[in-house]
Amino acid sequence: xxxxxxxxxxxxxxxxxxxxxxxxxxxxxxxxxxxxxxxxxxxxxxxxxxxxxxxxxxxxxxxxxxxxxxxxxxxxxxxxxxxxxxxxxxxxxxxxxxxxxxxxxxxxxxxxxxxxxxxxxxxxxxxxxxxxxxxxxxxxxxxxxxxxxxxxxxxxxxxxxxxxxxxxxxxxxxxxxxxxxxxxxxxxxxxxxxxxxxxxxxxxxxxxxxxxxxxxxxxxxxxxxxxxxxxxxxxxxxxxxxxxxxxxxxxxxxxxxxxxxxxxxxxxxxxxxxxxxxxxxxxxxxxxxxxxxxxxxxxxxxxxxxxxxxxxxxx
Numbered sequence: 001x002x003x004x005x006x007x008x009x010x011x012x013x014x015x016x017x018x019x020x021x022x023x024x025x026x027x028x029x030x031x032x033x034x035x036x037x038x039x040x041x042x043x044x045x046x047x048x049x050x051x052x053x054x055x056x057x058x059x060x061x062x063x064x065x066x067x068x069x070x071x072x073x074x075x076x077x078x079x080x081x082x083x084x085x086x087x088x089x090x091x092x093x094x095x096x097x098x099x100x101x102x103x104x105x106x107x108x109x110x111x112x113x114x115x116x117x118x119x120x121x122x123x124x125x126x127x128x129x130x131x132x133x134x135x136x137x138x139x140x141x142x143x144x145x146x147x148x149x150x151x152x153x154x155x156x157x158x159x160x161x162x163x164x165x166x167x168x169x170x171x172x173x174x175x176x177x178x179x180x181x182x183x184x185x186x187x188x189x190x191x192x193x194x195x196x197x198x199x200x201x202x203x204x205x206x207x208x209x210x211x212x213x214x215x216x217x218x219x220x221x222x223x224x225x226x227x228x229x230x231x232x233x234x235x236x237x238x239x240x241x242x243x244x245x246x247x248x249x250x251x252x253x254x255x256x257x258x259x260x261x262x263x264x265x266x267x268x269x270x271x272x273x274x275x276x277x278x279x280x281x282x283x284x285x286x287x288x289x290x291x292x293x294x295x296x297x298x299x300x301x302x303x304x305x306x307x308x309x310x311x312x313x314x315x
Contacts, residue, residue, distance in 0.1 A: 002032035009039065016301055017041045021073065023052060024066045031069040034076045042300050043077040044102065048087070048212045071095060081300045083214035084237035090212060100300050104216045105293030110184065111284065112191045112225035114277040123154045123267065126193030126226070128161040128186050129217050134168040136199035136231050136254065141172045143256035149174050151263055159193060161186050187224045195266055196221035200232025202254065210236040219288040222247065227266045227276055231259065245287075246272065247280035 009017065019030045021043055033039055049070050053063050074080055074097050081102040082088050088099050131137055140158075149156050158175045178189060190196055198217050200210050214237045221228045228248030230238050242248045249272065251262035265272055286292060298305040 001029055005029070005033060006036060006039075015040065016078070018044065018301065019073075019077075020044045020046065021049070021070065022046055024049070024056070024058065024062070027066055027070050027073055030073050034073060040078050041073075041076070042079045042081070043073060044081045044300070045074070045087070045091075046083060046213070048208055051209045051213065079300050079302070081296065082212075084212070085240065086237050087212040087214075100296050102293060102296035102300060103214055103287055104219045105288060105290040106219050106223040106284075107290045110187060111223050111289075112187060114225045114280060115191060115194075121154055123151055123156045123195070123263070124193040125156065125158045125195045125197050125229070125263075126161070126190040126224075127158065127197045128190060128220060130162060131160075131165050131169065131199075133199035133201050133232065134165065136202065138168075138170050139254040139256070140197070140199070140231065140259055141170055141174070143259045144172065144174050146256050147260065151260065152267055158197070159189055161189055183220075187220070190221065190224035190226060193226055195263065196224065196226050196228045196248075198228055198230045198232070198238065198248075200230070200236055200238060202233050207233075207235070210238075213237060214241075222280055222283050222288050225280070227272075229262055229266060231262075241283075241287075245279045245283035247276045247283060 005017075008014070017033065017039055019026065019033075019041055021027050021030065027049065030041060030043065034041060049066060053066065058066065074091065074095055077097075080091075080097055080099040082091060082099045083103060084101060088101060091097055091099060144156055156174055158172075159178055160175055161178045161181055163180065164177050181189060196217075198215060198221065200215065210233055218228065218238065218241070228242070230242055230248050230250045232238060232250075232252070234250075234252045239250055239252075242250050249262045249265045251258050253259070284292075294308050295305050298308040301308075
């Protein structure tokens with residue numbers, strides 16, 4: 001495969017190779033390509049390789065070889081992009097490399113207007129995508145059971161957009177399973193909610209993942225125009241982001257009272273409600289829009305943003 005890629009590079013007179021290190025195969029391939037010292041390679045990391053190595057049940061011997069190749073690749077890359085500040089700091093400390101932060105950006109045409117808190121008799125909580133953090137989700141459902149499905153005198157309904165996990169998720173009369181939707185339809189469904197729910201793992205086994213990954217859900221939730229309830233550990237990539245752009249509230253506990261209080265803050269805290277709209281606008285402009293992503297990409301490949309933006313619009 002490396003020989004085939006090199007042949008294409010030569011035929012097309014390629015100036016720079018952009019590699020997304022999203023699997024062991026990609027890491028190995030890029031490691032082989034780097035044996036050709038004439039190639040200029042920039043690399044992007046979405047998740048730390050320990051995360052997908054565990055998911056793929058890679059044995060210790062294979063992991064040792066893959067990790068060695070990974071270190072060679074990121075140290076040999078002309079430039080590197082990562083998902084968040086904590087990943088940037090960890091890689092600087094562990095591998096001695098600098099990087100650009102480039103997150104998933106949403107097309108500006110998909111942005112919804114910020115939705116003011118409504119005085120309806122139902123609180124709607126929206127969730128979209130794959131549900132990995134099942135213990136956290138179940139804690140939310142148990143909290144609702146404990147209060148009879150009511151918060152601040154209002155009935156609570158959860159809209160689940162996506163496929164319900166086969167195991168590990170408790171049944172609840174408060175959840176409406178919507179199934180799969182197009183991205184635009186999911187944004188419309190979320191926009192009809194009052195809160196977007198973002199759970200992340202509390203257990204230590206996922207501690208590196210929550211520090212180095214950045215959930216694409218947060219970009220989607222910001223675009224849909226409603227406040228976010230982040231339900232996960234303090235030492236994650238999400239916490240400092242919400243602190244910098246407070247269009248959401250953080251709950252760092254599985255305790256039912258803490259979850260209830262976080263939801264109540266989104267619904268009734270006048271200070272939060274007053275500032276959330278502007279914070280969300282700044283988050284989109286600076287970090288989560290397609291334009292922000294293209295600016296970071298232009299920095300990664302050392303190309304003028306205007307040229308990248310023009311090409312993207314043409315495509």
